[in-house]
Amino acid sequence: MIYLKSEEEIQKIRHSCQLVSRSLALVGQLLRPGITGSELDAQAGQFIRDHAAIPAFKGYNGFPASLCISINEQVVHGIPSALPMKDGDVVSVDCGVLCEGYYGDAAYTFAIGEVGAEILQLMRVTLESLALGIAQAHEGNRIGDISFAIQEHAEQRHGYGVVRELVGHGIGKQLHEPPEVPNFGKRGSGISLKEGLVLAIEPMINLGTRRVKQLKDGWTIITQDKKVSAHYEHTVVVRRDRAEILSDHAVIEDSVKNNKELTGIA
Ligand code: MG
Ligand code: MG
Numbered sequence: 001m002i003y004l005k006s007e008e009e010i011q012k013i014r015h016s017c018q019l020v021s022r023s024l025a026l027v028g029q030l031l032r033p034g035i036t037g038s039e040l041d042a043q044a045g046q047f048i049r050d051h052a053a054i055p056a057f058k059g060y061n062g063f064p065a066s067l068c069i070s071i072n073e074q075v076v077h078g079i080p081s082a083l084p085m086k087d088g089d090v091v092s093v094d095c096g097v098l099c100e101g102y103y104g105d106a107a108y109t110f111a112i113g114e115v116g117a118e119i120l121q122l123m124r125v126t127l128e129s130l131a132l133g134i135a136q137a138h139e140g141n142r143i144g145d146i147s148f149a150i151q152e153h154a155e156q157r158h159g160y161g162v163v164r165e166l167v168g169h170g171i172g173k174q175l176h177e178p179p180e181v182p183n184f185g186k187r188g189s190g191i192s193l194k195e196g197l198v199l200a201i202e203p204m205i206n207l208g209t210r211r212v213k214q215l216k217d218g219w220t221i222i223t224q225d226k227k228v229s230a231h232y233e234h235t236v237v238v239r240r241d242r243a244e245i246l247s248d249h250a251v252i253e254d255s256v257k258n259n260k261e262l263t264g265i266a
Contacts, residue, residue, distance in 0.1 A: 004196030016104030028255030037080030056096030087113035107233035147185030161210030202233035
């Protein structure tokens, strides 16, 4: 069932989203060639617990870690591993927390060291697609307006692959609530957006084919052609005239700017 959040509830979701953003900023500080996903996961998990919250992904349907870390051709749901990261890796990190009964969710894609212009462009366009989707998340519009804006920019304008199998979602007392927020669709379709509807909007955009498959670990989603994928996510609340973004990429971008091992796009 779709329900609209009160301002009190939105404040709690905002609080969780801020902690998610700061956890991702911590990841942005720590990322460098040689670090492992397991190390990042341990640090972020501790950071979340130190702030009186619970890592939302750990144990979710049996997921084994606090962060999803998806590298290069991995799209989403990558399991943090003991493999050292290396120069040229494209690292998508997704984080969720639960605090005072409400979830927050956000994701960011980082580039370690030297990354080709083609990949930086993919990252930039994915982030732009997210912004264009969010710009549609106001009263008077429908879910499909968000979906269409993302697809139009990534697929029609830039020729990238828009993943169909995984979508954004409502969020609040549950990590995943109705409605679904696909990254593709028709303008004017789907449910009407009302003030207080809280959505996680999260384009997953592939350099090549939109087709994906799941690894035998039961989690990791990869591109079928093994080309790179990017993923950015914000939790937002629908407002009368324009969406309010509850998570915060600026704090993550600051950590990227201050980390000379990373190439920034923002
Ligand atoms: Mg997420
Ligand atoms: Mg999400």
